Amino acid sequence: MQDEALNVIKIAGTICNQRSKAALVNSIKTVLPQFMGFEEVGLVLRDVKTNQIFSINELQQEEKEEWYKEELKSRGLTKVLDKNTQKDIELAFDQFKETRTICYPHGQGITGIVLES
Numbered sequence: 299m300q301d302e303a304l305n306v307i308k309i310a311g312t313i314c315n316q317r318s319k320a321a322l323v324n325s326i327k328t329v330l331p332q333f334m335g336f337e338e339v340g341l342v343l344r345d346v347k348t349n350q351i352f353s354i355n356e357l358q359q360e361e362k363e364e365w366y367k368e369e370l371k372s373r374g375l376t377k378v379l380d381k382n383t384q385k386d387i388e389l390a391f392d393q394f395k396e397t398r399t400i401c402y403p404h405g406q407g408i409t410g411i412v413l414e415s
Contacts, residue, residue, distance in 0.1 A: 309333055319343070320395045323354045342402070342409050351409060355398040365394060 309329050316322040323341055330339045342353050357365070369387055370376065378384045405414050 305333065318392070319399075320354055320356070320392075324356060327356070349404055351402040351404060353400050353402075354395075355400055357395065357398065362391075365391065 312329055313322065313325050316325050323343075326341055327339050331337065340353070342351055344351050366387070369390060370378070373383075373387075375383070378387065402410065404410055
């Protein structure tokens with residue numbers, strides 16, 4: 299019992315320490331299936347300001363690598379040479395990941411009905 303309680307605290311700490319929506323989703327999708335014994339986890343979020351329901355479509359490693367190559371190519375580079383360029387590319391990647399957000403109509407479907415009640 300004590301081991302389970304410590305494991306729950308560790309999982310909560312891991313999830314709560316995430317600093318972006320994408321990192322939060324990735325963390326939840328990694329940690330919870332292991333803990334609960336599930337194959338995978340689907341996650342739907344709600345923006346309390348806009349009441350919008352959404353999920354984040356994660357990139358596979360191959361997609362990340364392809365995006366990175368294309369970004370370097372668009373900048374006329376073959377590799378990153380300085381920290382400022384690296385930071386610019388990381389920011390561009392974060393912005394690209396945000397475009398992978400999938401929004402759902404509010405109040406429709408089972409999830410929308412549950413959130414309205």
